[in-house]
Amino acid sequence: MSFSSLGGRLLIPVVYLAMLSAWEGLTLYFSVPSWVLPAPSEILAAGVEWAPELATNALVTLRETVFGFLLALALSLPLAALIAFNALARRIIYPVLLGLQSIPKVALAPLVLLWFGFSEWPKIVIVVLVCFFPILVNVVAGFDAVPKSMLDMMRSLGASQHMILRRLRLPAALPALFTGCKVAITFAVIGAVIGEFVSAQSGLGYLILITTSQSQTPVAFAALLLLTVMSVALFYILEYLEKRVVTWSP
C-alpha cells in the first residue's frame, strides 16, 4: 500500500474521531446538561444500558420499513407498466398520481391512523405512501427511455409485445428501478418514524418520543444513531444488489 492511499484511508477515521472528540470536549467545557445535548460517551453508555430496548424497537421499525417498501414495490410495478404501455391509462392515471404525490405525507398520517386504527398497519401504509411514487416515476421513466432503435429491432424480428417486455423493456428499465428503490428506501425509514410519532407503542420513533419527553436524551440519541445506521445499511444493500444485477451500466 502506498503512503498516499494509506494516508487517504486513515484520513476519514481521523476526521471522524476529531469531530467526536471536539463534541465530547465542548459539552464538557461548557458543561452542557445531558438532557439538552449528551456527550458521545453518554450516548454510548446509554446505548449499552438500553441495548435490549433499542434492539427490539429497531426490529419493529426495520420490519415496518422493509415490509412497506416491498409492498410499495409490488404495487407500483404493475401500475408503472400500465402507465408506460397504455396511452389512455397514462392520460387518466398519471396526473392523478402526480397530484397525490405533491400532498405532504406527514399531513396524511393522522388520517391514515383514523382509517387503519391502532395496529402496525398505519405505519406500513405511510411507508407505502412515501415509497410508492419514487419507484413508480422512475420505473415509468425507465420504460419510456427504451431506445426506439431497439424497439424497431425487436419488431423487425416479429417479436410479440410480451416478448418485447421480457427481453427488452424489463432489462432496460432495471437501472431506473434501482434508482427509484434507492430514493424510496431512505424515504421509507422516515415514513416509518413519522408513523411511529403519530401512533405507536413500539419502534425507534416511539422510543425517541418517549425518552425525550422523559429527559433521557442520551437514549434518544442512541436511537437516532441506530435509525441512521439502518437507513444507510438498507441503502447499501440495494446498491450492492444493483451492482450485482445491473452489470452493464458504466
Next chain:
Amino acid sequence: MTADIARSDVERAERTGTGRPSVPVIHLRDVIKRFREKTGREVHALGPVDLTIRPGEFVCVVGPSGCGKSTLLRLIAGLEAASGGTLRRYGQPLDAPSHEVGIIFQEHVLFPWASVLENVLLPADVLGLEKSAAQARAWRLLEMTGLRDFAHHCPQNLSGGMKQRAAFCRAMLADPRFLLLDEPFGALDALTREELSLELSRLWDELGRTAFMITHDIEEAILLGDRVLVMSPRPGRIEADIAIDLPRPRSIDTAALPRFQEIKNQVRHLIFGHRKG
C-alpha cells in the same frame, strides 16, 4: 465452412442471369410516405417511388440527408405503413415485418445486458428456433466474422467495428433471405468502414443473399452494389438507377479500375448537379 450458411442456389444463379425469372423480393409502385408532425403539419417525406429488387441483387441507395432513405428502408422492412401506393414482398402484400428479412441499423443496437453470443442468439429466442441448431449457427457466424473469442464478452467492451460485426451475425442468425442495411458503417472511422465494407462484399459473395443498403459513401455504394439508386432531395424520389457492371468478386483493387472512377463521377454529378440547379 460457410457451405451450410450460403444460399448458393437459385438466388446466385439469378444474379448471374442463368436462372428462371422469379417473383421480385420487393416490388413498390407509386409508394408515398407522409408524416404528420406533432404540430399537425404534414411532411411529405418520400415518393412517389417505384422500385423492384430481384433475388440475389445488392442494391445501394445514396442521396442527400433527410431525403427519405431511412423512411424507404423502414417501409420495405414493414416497420412503417405507407401513405399511398402498393408494396409487395415476394409477391405478397407487405404490411408487417417478417423474419425472412434481417435488418442492420446504423447503431448496432446490441443489448448491453446480454453477452455477444446471447445477442446473436436473440432472433432464435424470439422466433422459437431449435436451440442447438441456432447455437451451432451462431458460433459459425461468430467464427466467420472473427468474433469467436469475444462470444462471452459484453458488447460494451467491443470496438465499433466489432459491434457492427456482431449485429451482422444477429441479423443473419434466422437465415434471412433479404438483408436491409441502414448506413451500417456510418458511425465508424474511415479505415474500419473500408475494411468492413470489403468484408461485407466478400461475405455477400459467399452467402448470396439479396441486400438493400443505404450509405452516404458513394465509393462504398459502387464497391458493394449491383445497382446504385440515387435519390433526389425531399420528398425523395429515385432519380437514377445505375447498374454497376464491375466484375466480382470485388476487392480493394476494384476502386482503382477506370470504370469505377467513371461510375463514381456519374453518381457525383447526379447528386451535386442537383444542388446547383
